[in-house]
Amino acid sequence: MSSSDIENGFFPDEVILQILARLPIKPLFRFKCVCKLWYKFPSNKYFIQLYNQVSLSNPMVLVEIMKSFYVQSGYICVDRLRGVSEFSLEFLKDRVKVRASCNGLLCCASVPNKGVYYVCNPMTRDYIMLPRTRERPMTRFHPDDEATLVGLAFHTSTCKFNVVLAGFYRPFGRRPLDSFICLVFDSEINAWRRSISSRTEEFTHMNKNQVVYSNGSIHWLTYSCLYILALDLANDMWRKIPLPDQIVGGSGNRLHLLELDGSVSVIRISDSWMSIWVLKDYLGDEWLETDRVSLRCIKGLVPSVFPISQTSEIVFLATQKQILEYHRKSRVWKEVYAVINSFTYPLWFSAHAFRSTIVSCNQGVNYS
Template structure:
């Protein structure tokens, strides 16, 4: 009996399934059993999946000692996500293209990279250099970044900050450690960076990987700090003139996001949400792609934080809610709400997420 669809059509359909369903269907036939490890299919699957963004957040309840991870998908709604396969109590420090970089809560200096969709986990070796947990100003690295290259199935983990000797002030040297998944080793380089410690929790959390570089937004809104993970080169990228260095007034807040493979900033004022996109990376040319009225959610505006976006929608977190804004239909919708009292705001632990089958082991 002939197949109802050509093989390529079947692959296109399977490439649009959740990873969990894809693995469940491995038992259908030998050809489907091999798909998650087939180079052509995994490239196709990841190419399709990167077009969709989800939001993952840790929900902690003040009345209970436990917490849970929720995943908010614009198309499929809300589901729970588990990191129990890591076999350690961890918190997510960075997310990129389906992988999480997590730090161990009980054991400082221990980091993992895992894929919650495939339930693969890799514990990173400790650096032979000074412990990366002795950065200034807190007990952990000032910056943690994860760069996942889908084309080459490899990743980098970056930790950077001002190091100081015990009981001493930081000496101004900005130390960076980069882990390469291919070599399974850390490398270290030192540079002089001014004001790199001026990051808020959100600007450290929302690290963006585009053009082979990691990007963090400075809390003073003067520029974006980028790191070329291949060449170990730092660069400062100017923000649009309208928002640079806090210009514009009106209670402006700015967040760094990705938009379909491009660097983007979302500017929120009392009445408007303006979405900027970098047109030309080398010339640092920005343009406005959307201006959204916030009138219908006026009461939530002071506490909304954009977490991720596509050309179709923006996912935002508040203290207890996750909202989605449908850009073409110009509609707002509540996707998730915390029931009961939450000890931490949702935006405090929210990350952009994609479901991929990138190996990390």
């Protein structure tokens, strides 16, 4: 079948769109040379919305892989439909660490140059370097140097995004004070805004990695695991969301903050069970338990199981050297990736929820 047959209507345009919307990013852009019709698709507003909608039902896991202590880390993308593929962030021309992921975009922090942050789309290799939070680099205070909390919110409908850096004010050589400094980058005005509040929350390393954007707010699970700390991006107001009494407390239980179909979700892991809770009434703090899963068939892996991403169909979990997939309807567990290299630190240490998108992060930035 020739491209002219397709252009002349051998297949309806909608059928072609549905097929192309299920392709990986690289072949999609490579197929632009097939014909004029296909060339326009990746920049067509309707097709972009369709592609992003299809991607919502196909979650992926992004994992940093350390092949050696002397070689820069690489990255893999675990895709349940297309398998495992390697990709690089070398297009940033900097050594970076992924700090947050949202709707196909990544927020990366420069490792050698503290205080330098990038927002990029690794699938299209499109990126921007955020302006410095200060004219002169600061070394005595958080979060100008290295933020305690980093969050990313990407609004797919408007292509605008926000980056949040938050941490405690700390005079040089002294303990942090209770002044909680928050910096929010707004791509619509290409600038940072700053606010200060009094907070006493604590966060572990893994709490910092668990960042969820939902309902116009960015959420983090606190160290106490008694509540979620949320920042409303519309008015820079912090809010505490209490967790349900049924999942708070208990020795040996671990809580993990995730997103589920646009809602805030918490997964509780115990020795034998995994329970999934969703915040159904966001303003009323009403939680609903949607799943209760036995962990007996993976009992030896339970101590290191760490939920990374989920939809109404599947849950991705990471262990020290594996990525697991749990099918919620069939209740079947499946190993989708395993690492052999002994240099690699635990996969859950640097795993992030991810999905494919063809939106440019530069579209939402106003450079004027």
